[in-house]
Amino acid sequence: MNSMKNRQIQLANRPEGKPQESDFELVEVHVPELQDGEILIQTLYLSVDPGMRNMMKDQKSYTSPFALHEVLTGRSVGKVVESKNKNFEIGDTVFERLGWQDYSVSNGKNTKKIDIDIAPASTYLGVLGVPGLVAYFGLTEIALPKRGETVVVSGASGAVGMNVGQLAKIMGCRVVGIAGSDEKNRYLTQELGFDVTINYKTTEDMKTALEEACPDGIDIYFDNVGGEITDAALQLINYQARVVISGQTSQYNEEKSDVGPRFLNQLVTKSAMIKGFVVYDYEAKNDEAIKQLARWLRSGELKYKENVVDGLENAPQAFMDLFESKSFGKQVVKVSE
């Protein structure tokens, strides 16, 4: 087994601004021999996430930065193809933060078996994975929506945004989505039940567009993008509004802090809250959340959309596309069948 070839994508350079192809390198190595207690996982799908851009910077965060000239890592689904660990059998389907590579060796400690009878393996990177959990926890732990409230979602056609809008609808809210094309917006209203959408690329005055879309103001703003869209939304928040920050994709490629209008006084006069979070904050509730999301999935109340990019070698492009608003739905890379 240790003569098996293993392709991996390494970080060649720390990107400056938007990531480029030259920041990544496809390298061929050998699969190391398994030690006692280890398993060999063949990657089925790997997830590309905007948040990985932060980890490409040479700065500490809630996770360590990626090392240069080492394999990138990310949330993945794989199949156990060899096992020296009594908890795993060949054929088990598992979720773990693995390398961007064909095969990964794991000690099994952070490997989680997943049930592909409930939903296809790839959904554990999307609607039943972190993007689903981010939407679920952001709403149920932070925003606490009340029936009839107005919820605005930025990055609405992204992996998190689609779930936020649908879950807010399930919870009885009026949902306004902001996305980057009319095609995406049609999908959000016609397929996912969003009430109103705004195309931020063709809208000249976001504040006016939001005012029209939200005649009763904004009770909950679920922010995935930041920047000028957020500047506009914050001007329209209601008394005791909750602003949930799950990501700031518009900012990840900035090398220095961007500037924007100060708004903290607005939080005082509106008694409003802004809360950022990472999904790991609520890890203890993961199983319960996944069960609930799976129930809604089976009942048809919750739909999902994936954009599957074929081939490990295309993972860098799939990642870069996240910042060009080319992706639509959860972006995953299919590495093997």
Added chain:
Amino acid sequence: MNSMKNRQIQLANRPEGKPQESDFELVEVHVPELQDGEILIQTLYLSVDPGMRNMMKDQKSYTSPFALHEVLTGRSVGKVVESKNKNFEIGDTVFERLGWQDYSVSNGKNTKKIDIDIAPASTYLGVLGVPGLVAYFGLTEIALPKRGETVVVSGASGAVGMNVGQLAKIMGCRVVGIAGSDEKNRYLTQELGFDVTINYKTTEDMKTALEEACPDGIDIYFDNVGGEITDAALQLINYQARVVISGQTSQYNEEKSDVGPRFLNQLVTKSAMIKGFVVYDYEAKNDEAIKQLARWLRSGELKYKENVVDGLENAPQAFMDLFESKSFGKQVVKVSE
């Protein structure tokens, strides 16, 4: 009684930038005759608060803006000198939002009797009034301090800031205060028990100063001022930090929104919260809070400092001084004995 003269301070102009003397006008009117159910209150002390600057702007907030050429209003303590209301007797000491004038007529609905055996009347504008309550609710309802945490307070020598620091000490925290003079800072450490202070006027690099003052980072940032001090503090917040926004005095005189570095991404990576509030949000808990503050006052754990400006005619200057960091402690105007 209706021939009694009554001096009042009116808003002559909406200030542009910092308020000036010409924005105010002293006018002499007559006290109207009392109707059934009304009381006549002689003003003892009136409170000048930075937050009133917001109400001088022609914009809606949680309160209506002040009208031009009408008497300004603010939190006041007074004595009932005439009563046609069975709930009040001549001689009662009361708290209400009254006019900046010698005498106010009230229907008694929002008039609250206060107990001046517990503490002097003026303290109901300070440590037992809104500034005390803002500190108390900001900590007990939002920040939820844990023993050993580091609390940073901006505007530390102001009416709210002094209470925040002392209450955080009572709650077992390490307290770092930021104020505008060495004299103020000496008072904060020597008299009020703050652990460390920073003089923002003589500090060239606020971030470095805060790093030195907070070797374990910032768990709670209680912000009264905003602007560059807040920019620096937000860079040093810890995982699950709580930022309480009680005011933004550095911004009140800005006609247009100032700009500053965007920081929402920092809230994501730190799972941090920012919450603005006004004291009325927690009105139902006022009595309980005042009792607790009075207990600490009697035990000597909580001290207060007032700057008493004598004479109604000096109220505009007392208000303007709030923005020149001339005031030290709670700024009140003594209108009569």
